[in-house]
Amino acid sequence: MASxxxxxxxxxxxxxxxxxxxNPRIKVSWVKAHAGNIGNERADQLEKDATQHGxxxxxxxxxxxxxxxxxxxxxxxEWQTSWKNGDTGRKIYNIMPSVSxxxxxxxxxxxxxxxxxxxxxxxxxRFHLSDNDYCSCGGIGTAxxxxxxxxxxxxxxxxxxxxxxxxxxxxxxxxxLVSRQKSRGIIxxxxxxxxxxxxx
Numbered sequence: 351m352a353s354x355x356x357x358x359x360x361x362x363x364x365x366x367x368x369x370x371x372x373n374p375r376i377k378v379s380w381v382k383a384h385a386g387n388i389g390n391e392r393a394d395q396l397e398k399d400a401t402q403h404g405x406x407x408x409x410x411x412x413x414x415x416x417x418x419x420x421x422x423x424x425x426x427x428e429w430q431t432s433w434k435n436g437d438t439g440r441k442i443y444n445i446m447p448s449v450s451x452x453x454x455x456x457x458x459x460x461x462x463x464x465x466x467x468x469x470x471x472x473x474x475x476r477f478h479l480s481d482n483d484y485c486s487c488g489g490i491g492t493a494x495x496x497x498x499x500x501x502x503x504x505x506x507x508x509x510x511x512x513x514x515x516x517x518x519x520x521x522x523x524x525x526x527l528v529s530r531q532k533s534r535g536i537i538x539x540x541x542x543x544x545x546x547x548x549x550x
Contacts, residue, residue: 426451441465444517445524459537464524466493469540471548485547496536497523502546503539506532 370376381390429449436443442465446454462468471491474480485491487501496503498510508529511519523529540547 422451439465441520445521457534459534460524460530462537463493463497463533464520468493468537469544469547470496480548491547493533493536494520496540497533502543503536506535506539508532 370378381387383390383394426449433439433443433449434447442461445464466473470493471480471485472483472495473492475483483490485495485500485502489495489499494516497506497508499507508523523533
């Protein structure tokens, strides 16, 4: 048995071997299993309880890359759960429902446009930073309005989607670099000409 082998590399066996060396009165011998030996039956029961209800325990040293892989997987799972069940960032979630460690190549103007948290009258009205949510052209001042309807941003207009398909439209725009360049142009133009977009 491993515990009686002085050359064993098993850490548990080495500990048992040290105990046996320091206590010569302790004798270790083979006992027939399931033969009614009270001590052996008790040991079997404890072993069964440990395997069914105890905590996994191992001295096996795992490779660092393997451990890093496990930690990364666990981190992504927890991040995904948090992102899915969160209360904020829902507009971005609808475009990017899955978390990833890969960069998106978005810039701040992309975040402003797709989150719709920026210099839009409709957004400012929500936080009582504006008296109304109208663009000076008469429409409701949302990112969608500037990208498809506003007379001041015609140079960057994109085709307006059918009713109830705005979310799918946003996904397509987010995944198309040419469309993202247009949305960036809109944000830049609004930021540089704010007085033009606020109603008098």
